[in-house]
Amino acid sequence: MRCVYNRLPVYTGDISGVASALYELGGLIVIHDPSGCNSTYNTHDEVRWYQEASRIYISGLKESDAIMGNDGKFIDDIVQVALDQHPKFIALANSPIPYLNATDFSAICKKLEERLDIPAFYIPTNAMHDYTHGIALAFKALASHLSFEDYVPTKKAINILGVTPLDYTPSDTTALFKDIFHDYEVLSIWARDTSLKELQRSTSANVNIVVSSSGLRLAQYFERTYHIPYVLGSPIGDFKYKIFKAIEEAISTGKSQNPLLHKEVSNKHIIIGDAIISHSLGNALYTSYKMITPLEESKRIIRTGDLVSKDEEEIEQALSEAQTIIGDPMYQVLTTTPITPLPHLAFSGRLYLKSMPNILKGGDS
Structure with missing residues (x-):
């Protein structure tokens, strides 16, 4: 590459x-x-x-x-x-x-x-x-050194893995996660608006929800070490209902679920960014789409036809066929197709911070 x-x-x-x-x-x-x-x-x-x-x-x-x-x-x-x-x-x-x-x-x-x-x-x-690799290593290192505590949830319990301001920047993100998953007890959110004490309850969860690629290694560690299954996906728009179904399937079978990668690849609709977030958005918006990512942890969550690349010319060629593109506005230099802006703090920094939408709000953002 x-x-x-x-x-x-x-x-x-x-x-x-x-x-x-x-x-x-x-x-x-x-x-x-x-x-x-x-x-x-x-x-x-x-x-x-x-x-x-x-x-x-x-x-x-x-x-x-x-x-x-x-x-x-x-x-x-x-x-x-x-x-x-x-x-x-x-x-x-x-x-x-x-x-x-x-x-x-x-x-x-x-x-x-x-x-x-x-x-x-x-x-x-x-x-x-890149940052996804650093977050993944940090979460796994912390988990391997934590003393986890026994905790009895009041109802079916979940952890949400892969939440930092680098991917989920708006300050109301964790409140929205908890509201969306209100039918479950959210034990911990790795790792924003949470405490070390809450993280120590993580092994009492029934399922882990991986909402960015940075959380996948941690989910696999919990599965391997504590036999907790995981579900891949961020609850964006109507895609959240597939996640709810996958959670129940994971609880009943004890097996991890990936509801992300079932739609066809299309060069007409392109989403650029973290794989789990992009695939969740694609599932919410399109019957078919293509995901482009240069991020290291994201390359573990792709379909044949998606593009993992750090080369501008290769990304530019992929964008040339698109009718719609969702991504950070900085990518506009590679295409004449107007980009639907989804600013990414880990890419463009604070340049678009004041106009950054919260994708968990769907059409209300």
Whole structure:
């Protein structure tokens, strides 16, 4: 696969994905990186930065530290902050420099746990992957270090997986999810407007609902480890009724369900973005459509005829046959067909933030 960007921006990177996934959970997120790189994250990728407290730190990696190694200072700095902030866990992520230097993050995490007696884990980022990959790795790492608690739901219970502002930006998103799934008890939403305590109830769910590709690895982990089936799909428009049916099927059979990929591929109607969100929207709007995505986790949820590509010329050729296109307005440079705008924070940043619709509202957005 070629990866050529001349006119388009690139999608948010894996490090920002980690920070977005863990932002609200009371942990200390430390990015091992030169000083100043935090500005990219907080000015482009994180809409909560100025409204909610953050425990995201940059190590301030110096050239001499990178060349000669200075893990002792890195550990001491983290311990000092942790003793002041009292985080519930410590998550380490890294930039390309410590990745290329083969910094032993597993050993660093072990040292931190010995000194602080709280969970510390490493998420293997390197800024060479997109945000979906970072979120997926962060969710799985957190789940593997959580102490889950027994909980007795009041009715059939679900978790909603794959919700961060990078895909679901409007502030009323979680309230809408809970309203749509009001017939079920929503134990947790990974991971927005939720707490670590709520996430610890996750293993008491009957089914997990995966609403973006970033949540699929976590769903598969829960299925493999705790035998919880999952359903793929976001409850957009009338497609929510297929999800409701799939939930009941998953509960009755104990098997995961994918109601997304049954419609035919058509070059006339194209949707660009995350695979689960795009397929859910396509199911809600069209009898046939084509999905285009450059996102890494999305390539696991495609049909023959969909396009997974990071090459502008290949995407441009696919768009040339379309009568209707739904996607971020930045893609307009690749086609003369007017794009129905669906701004994506992880692609165009805050450029269209004020006009961003909430797709869960359907025609009312």
